[in-house]
Amino acid sequence: SEPRIELAEATLAQAFNAADPGADGWLAACDARDALAADALWRVAEAAVARPEAALIYTDEDRIAADGQRSAPYFKPDWNLDLLRSQDFVSRLAFFAAPLLREVGRLDERFGDAARYDLVLRAAERLDAARIVHVPKALYHRHVASEEAVHAMDPAEYAPEGGERALQAHLARGGIEATAERAGAGFRVRHALPAEPPLVSLFIPTRNGLKLVRQCIESILEKTLYPRYEIILIDNGSDDPEALRYFEEISARAGVRVLRDDSPFNYSALNNQAAAVAKGEVFGLINNDIEVISPDWLGEMVSIALQPGVGAVGARLWYPENTLQHAGVVLGYRGGVADHAHRRLGQGDAGYFGRAALLQGFSAVTAACLIVRRALYEQVGGLDEKHLKVAYNDVDFCLRLREAGYRNVWTPHAELYHHESATRPSDLSEAQIQRFLGEEGYMKQRWGELLFNDPAYNPNLSLAIEDFSYAWPPRAAKVAAP
Known part of the structure; x- marks a missing residue:
């Protein structure tokens, strides 16, 4: 009954790749069981208007159980290329501008669970930091199966299966002599030294x-x-x-x-x-x-x-x-x-x-x-x-x-x-x-x-202690309700 919702028998990649955002619209891919905050689209649109140069927008996120219990917010840094090469911190909710997608293409199903990570890496190769915007609010809620699992966060969740292949392809496109591997909480890039290392x-x-x-x-x-x-x-x-x-x-x-x-x-x-x-x-x-x-x-x-x-x-x-x-x-x-x-x-x-x-x-x-x-x-x-x-x-x-x-x-x-x-x-x-x-x-x-306002930190995290505790009240800019 909602005219803005279209049902299709397709994979996430197929649906994303077939969608038409128009000449200057935006596209995002979300898992069906996950949830958006009520004001998620408003806040992203607000960021797009405030930063007309933006081509990629991502948000903070947390977890949500079947009973609606939320926990484990990931308050992310602003754009951080080296962290992206270590984990898919952009992760579930990223909005891509249509002109950018015409340059870099859509989701590549060959990378399986890491297809979105691959797309973000390809976008990063075309954009300078000023065109990648972070909205420091938990606007995406990742579904977990049980109340127990809602607190059992594993950093390796941000290293999707196949991500090392996507990362290796990214390094190769950039002419970077390095190898990518899965290691611990994410990925590791090992850079090669020159044949004759410098003094x-x-x-x-x-x-x-x-x-x-x-x-x-x-x-x-x-x-x-x-x-x-x-x-x-x-x-x-x-x-x-x-x-x-x-x-x-x-x-x-x-x-x-x-x-x-x-x-x-x-x-x-x-x-x-x-x-x-x-x-x-x-x-x-x-x-x-x-x-x-x-x-x-x-x-x-x-x-x-x-x-x-x-x-x-x-x-x-x-x-x-x-x-x-x-x-x-x-x-x-x-x-x-x-x-x-x-x-x-x-x-x-x-x-x-x-x-x-x-x-x-x-x-x-x-x-x-x-x-x-x-x-x-x-x-x-x-x-x-x-x-x-x-x-x-x-x-x-x-x-x-x-x-x-x-x-x-x-x-x-x-x-x-x-x-x-x-x-x-x-x-x-x-x-x-x-x-x-x-x-x-x-x-x-x-x-x-x-x-x-350290861009490598997050205004929702405390400056009173070094353990990434939550700030209260948050230092994130207050914005008017939509």
């Missing part, structure tokens, strides 16, 4: 800290499989005789240099000084309290850093007791500048919808272990040694890369221990407090509202 210069600032810095350097030398790197140790005024003896000893080793700088501690300046004399095409910023776990850490990070459009690359860092220390940086936590996502998560926990275990884009990554191409480091002027001598210089550096058009990437496949801040003085003296407040104030003045 990497690793910068390690320290003042004394013999036990930690020796552990750091020896773990790099003993465990790292990557064949071409040099270590530049920046000795910032060390006066411990044993440390000085060790620095003299390692300076005689091939591929290790020691620079002496007795000026007051300025983390940014120390790294910039190393950059000025480095020989490598790729730079690595390494804290003196880092310890290598995975032998392929450097190859993994370099292979990503060499990809077109990639800025800084960060690693998965663990506290010594094997809880998570760094899985990407989220802006705006606790009213400040930034902090680490999923901090203190236990080993084996994939985190919020798998996001603690999937390669993805973040606005920033920590310089405790950061890889970046030399050309990009120089393009944005290195670390800010004038305004950010100690705190937030890595966040600012990453945001300047982002401002220049690059995306920063975090990988869980490069794993190291971070014996965090073991040699840094605590910020308790009046001078240290004033220095920190000044650097925090500079960041807020420089980056403004971006610090509280």
